[in-house]
Structure formats: C-alpha cells, structure tokens
C-alpha cells in the first residue's frame with residue numbers, strides 16, 4: 001500500500017535539503033511529483049537524478065508569473081494537482097537586530113518575507129482551484145524558530161511565526177475542500193539554507209557549518225543523538241499532504257527533537273538527581 005497512488009504532488013523549493021527529501025519520499029510512495037525551484041544548477045542535478053519522471057520547473061516563488069506558468073505545465077502534463085508542499089526558504093544569518101544597519105532593515109524584511117511568506121501565499125492563491133477540484137491538501141514549512149527564541153534572527157523568526165498564523169487562516173478560508181497544515185522542523189541535516197542577499201550573506205549556506213559542530217550543538221540542545229535528515233521528516237509531510245489525512249487541518253506540527261522539553265534542573269539524558 002502506497003501513500004499517494006498516483007496523486008500529483010508539487011514541492012516548492014525541492015532542489016535541496018528538506019524539499020528534495022520530501023520529493024524522493026513522495027516518489028517512493030507512488031506520487032507523480034513536480035518540483036519548483038529557483039536554482040538552475042539544482043534543476044540540472046535533479047534532471048540527472050529523476051530524468052523525466054519528475055516535472056522540473058525553474059522559477060521564483062515570489063513571481064506570480066512563474067507560479068502561473070508552473071500551474072500551466074502541471075495541467076498540461078497531468079490535468080490535476082492533489083497536494084502542494086511549500087519547503088522553500090532563506091535564512092537571515094541570525095544577525096541580531098541591533099547589528100543590522102538601519103538602512104538595511106527594510107530590504108532584509110522584504111527579502112525574508114517575500115521568499116518565506118509571500119511565496120507560500122502566492123502559491124496557495126495560484127493552485128487553489130486545482131486543489132479544490134481534487135479535494136487536495138497543502139503543507140507549509142514553519143520552524144521551531146516560531147516557538148522558541150534564537151532559532152534564527154528576528155526576521156527569520158517573524159516569517160516563521162507568520163507561516164503558523166497563515167496556516168490557521170488558510171485552513172479556515174479553504175475549508176472544507178482543502179486541508180492546510182504546517183510543519184515546524186527543528187534541525188535538518190544536509191540543508192543548504194542560504195543567507196540573505198540584503199546583508200551580503202547569500203554565499204553562506206548551512207552546509208558550510210562543520211558537521212561536528214552542528215552535531216555537538218544539536219546534542220546539547222535536544223533530547224536526541226543524531227541530526228534528523230530530510231528523509232526523516234518526509235513521512236510526516238507525506239501523511240499531512242495525502243488523502244490519509246482526513247482529520248488534521250489548521251495545525252502546525254512541531255518537530256523539535258525535544259528541544260523545548262529539556263529537563264528543568266538537569267541536562268539532557270540525566271536521571272535521578274534532585275528532581276522536584
């Protein structure tokens with residue numbers, strides 16, 4: 001039994017990291033998959049991996065024209081869309097507001113909110129009718145940063161909080177035919193999450209951080225020992241996006257590896273002691 005059975009799934013930002021893991025998982029679960037991705041280099045790599053099995057569309061999620069052209073390509077190839085999964089995003093470099101020059105604050109805001117929020121809103125608007133026709137499902141990506149301080153800088157954190165609120169409102173507006181949910185991941189191994197152009201940090205990628213340093217920090221902050229990979233998160237996205245999800249809408253599922261449930265009086269993994 002497969003999760004999708006030929007359903008058509010579109011993944012935004014599926015060129016690397018989380019979205020690519022979700023795409024691989026959806027293919028293995030019998031979905032017909034389309035990937036919308038801004039990076040030409042990633043599209044070329046995806047072509048090498050998937051050939052013509054996956055519809056690869058190069059576009060910018062902040063462009064209504066690109067999204068409309070993608071919709072046209074999906075309609076021409078399959079005539080339907082069952083699930084929309086948003087996994088594009090950029091990071092703000094975790095720069096504290098006090099360190100951002102005042103003249104750069106508006107451009108940093110615009111850049112982060114355009115990709116991380118407007119992109120999801122535009123895609124929901126563009127694909128709504130197709131999703132209504134199929135009684136489909138939407139899953140958007142927030143972050144643990146929406147629930148705890150220091151998962152990013154102010155702009156990143158604010159965009160992820162906006163995604164959580166957008167999920168609730170969209171679930172209300174699109175009911176009863178389209179379910180809308182969010183996933184708020186914690187750490188992700190193999191992420192290429194990029195910094196912002198507006199701070200000159202577009203060359204910085206999460207994958208530049210040494211793996212040992214990432215893992216050490218992760219172990220200190222969570223209750224788990226290994227960094228989750230995109231494939232570890234993918235089944236939860238797939239479930240929410242699939243027809244098996246007949247009960248969840250308007251929720252954002254927080255997948256934080258216990259980061260918000262550390263012991264109050266002792267370190268991770270410690271037992272006994274002076275517990276109260």
Ligand SMILES: NC(=O)c1ccc[n+]([C@@H]2O[C@H](COP(=O)([O-])OP(=O)(O)OC[C@H]3O[C@@H](n4cnc5c(N)ncnc54)[C@H](O)[C@@H]3O)[C@@H](O)[C@H]2O)c1
Nearest residue numbers: 013015016017018038060061088089143185188191192193
């Ligand atoms: N990396 C983490 O630790 C982490 C933690 C929590 C949440 N997230 C979120 O998970 C999602 C996926 O991030 P990732 O870590 O896999 O990073 P990633 O950079 O590997 O994947 C994001 C993809 O989105 C693409 N993209 C960026 N801007 C785009 C645009 N304008 N139009 C179309 N595509 C665009 C990128 O090229 C990239 O392929 C993001 O929303 C991110 O905020 C990441």
